[in-house]
Structure formats: structure tokens, C-alpha cells
Amino acid sequence: MFEIENWHRDHHEKKLKGRRITLENISPLLKNIEQVFRVEKIGISELGRDIFSVSFGEGEINILIWTQMHGNESTGTKAVFDFFKLMEESIGKSKIIDKILKKCKITVIPLLNPDGAEAYTRVNANQIDLNRDVIDQSATESKILMQMIDKVNPEYCFNMHDQRTIFSVGEKNKPATLSFLAPSVDEERTITIRRKETMKIIVAMNNMLQKFIPGQIGRYSDEFYPTATGDNFQKMGHNTILIESGHFKNDYQRENTRRYTFLALLQGITSIIQAEKEIDFHSYFNIPNNEKKYLDIIIKNVNYKDKKIDIGVLYIEKIIKGKVNLIPSVEIIGDLAFYNANEVILDSKKVLKNENDLKKWLKNEYIKAI
Ligand SMILES: [Zn+2]
DSSP, X not given: OHHHHHHHHHHSOTTOOSSOOOHHHHHHHHHHHTTTSEEEEEEEOTTSOEEEEEEEOOSSEEEEEEEOSSTXXXXXXXXXXXXXXXXXXXXXXXXXXXXXHHHEEEEEESOSOHHHHHHTOXXXXXXXXXXGOTTTXXXXXXXXXXXXXXXXXXXXXXXXXXXXXXXXXXXXXXXXXXXXXXXXXXXXXXOOHHHHHXXXXXXXXXXXXXXXXXXXXXXXXXXXXXXXXXXXXXXXXXXXXXXXXXXXXXXXXXXXXHHHHHHHHHHHHHXXXXXXXXXXXXXXXXXXXXXXXXXXXXXXXXXXXXXXXXXXXXXXXXXXXXXXXXXXXXXXXXXXXXXXEEEEEOOOOOEEOSHHHHHHHHHXXXXXXX
16 A cells, blocks of 8 residues: 555645535546546436446446535545546456456446535535435435445445544544544444444554554544434445545645545555455454544633633634635634644633633634645
């Protein structure tokens, strides 16, 4: 993987970058790859935007990957286009890529919620969270995903999301750069045979990533969500791996995180074809749980309302003139000794009398455009 990590630094899809990735950004790239892969229009969104699938490989193991079912979660989209590029450049030159193409048929929906991507929202144009709509199927995008499940009949699915900076891992509260989940199929969180298979793939991805970002991989709570996509697909017999791409220090564009997401995907698919019997699914439970102990900024010992206190700040993303702006927002006030942050400011000489003072000061000092 070290070689491929290196490859990625120079060869990733440079036309996609930053946080906001829209249909307009990916359309010319889809046109380009038509020569190599099967690109199909699989439907249109609520507001009439095209939704595409890209497929390749001739094997018997069907894999379905979808990205940006939450419109403002674009890291997975960048990672799949990097994956297309790796495929394109390596066909006939790399044993492992040729093996993937021989053993699998991979179908990717590289932007399931183009209206949400345009508006930079989690939800679709009708305010539906597609990741909670698998039973109701009230969104046209949910129907398209379900049709693809029926058509592809995947043995494995990768459900690609982004998580906020707030998620931390382990005792040192490092940022959760990537987090995984093997969804439950019932309230008892039964470990079925198929769920064990999903867990094994996650163990393989975690083992690989620990070499690059030690201590920055977390595990999501496996509480059963009756309306969640992954839980239902897993229940239907399609092993579903949730990948959440998160924060990496100072990487607000998520370009480093993108590289690790790409590596995780490649490792996941490689492990599927190798059907690694020696992997023990129990190791899944050794991956630390995600906590919420990471912030964008901690300002220590601020003189606020006549007390010395720590202020924890999270950025809220807002689109201004087509660009993502990070607006500081107070998340927590108190003793933050057990928290970690992207930026820790040790001592501010500022005296702040009230909430208004605090809000104004944050907005003036810490607003950021990315
Ligand atoms: Zn999401």
C-alpha cells in the first residue's frame, strides 16, 4: 500500500478538489472515462439533475458503491474518481488491479444526491435525509438506489459519507480521520454470518490504515436504526460497509482524508477478493468507538463573564458566493482539559463581558474561507 499511497500523491484526480463537489464538476470527468468504463444514466433527481453509474470488471462478485447521498459529503466522491484513475492507469500493468477486474463487477454511483450537492446540504431538494428513507422511499433518489440494489444484487456495498470534526478516537482524542460501521440487522445487534464478513473487511481496512494514521480510526455505534440504509441493506443480505471520512489536522479541504479514504476502499475490495480467512472478526471490536471530544479550536483561559474559562469552537460550513466558508460557533464552554482540537490557543488576553462580546470576537478573529 505504501507504493499506492505514493502514487496517489501525484496521480489522483486533480480536477476534483475541496469540499463542494457538484454534478457540474464530475460531468466532464464522466465523459472522459466513457472510453474505459461503462457510464450509464440511471435516473434523475427531484430537480431534474442526472444521476449516473460507472461500472467495470467482469467477475462474479458484485460490489456497489455510492457516494454523496448526503449532498455536502464529498470526500467519497473524490476517492472514487481517484480509484477510477488508478484502474485506468493500471489495467494490464498491475496484478492486483487485474485480479480485481477479473473477480469483481464493481458499480459506482458517484453522486447520488446532486441537488443536495448543488445546495451544499445533507438532505435532498425535498429536505429528505436519504440515509433515513430506505423504508419510505419517498425521495426519487432513494428509489434509484433501491433499483440499483435490485439490478446489481451486490454481495458487498460501500456507503460513503463524511463526518464532522467533532468525532474523536481513543484516550488521546485524536481526530477520527476515518470511521467504520458494520451495521446491525436487529435491535439485539446480532452478529450474523454476513455481519461477520462485513466486520472482517473493516478489520483489514483498519489494519492497513493504522500504518498511515495510527490511532485515527474509529468505530460507529452499532445501535440498530430501523430506517437507515446500511442496516436495511445488511438485513436484506447485502454486506454493507459504512465509511465516514473525517478530520485530519489542518486539512479542511479533506485532501489528506481523501487519500486515506481511497486507500481504505482499495483495501476493502482487495480483501473481498482474497476472502481472507485468517482475519478474526473479533478485532472489529478493538477499534475504539467514536467519541465527541474533538473541536476545531479551543481557546484556553479566556476571561469571560469575570471568570477564567475554556471556550470550544466548531466551524459551521456556509456557502458564500459558491465557496465554503467556515464560521466559528461556540460548541462548549467550561474546563476542556479532556478535549483535543485542531488549534489550541493557550492564553487569550481578551476580556469578554457577555455572549455578544464572545460571538463578535469569534467572528472577527476566526472566520475562514476554504
Ligand atoms: Zn452522511
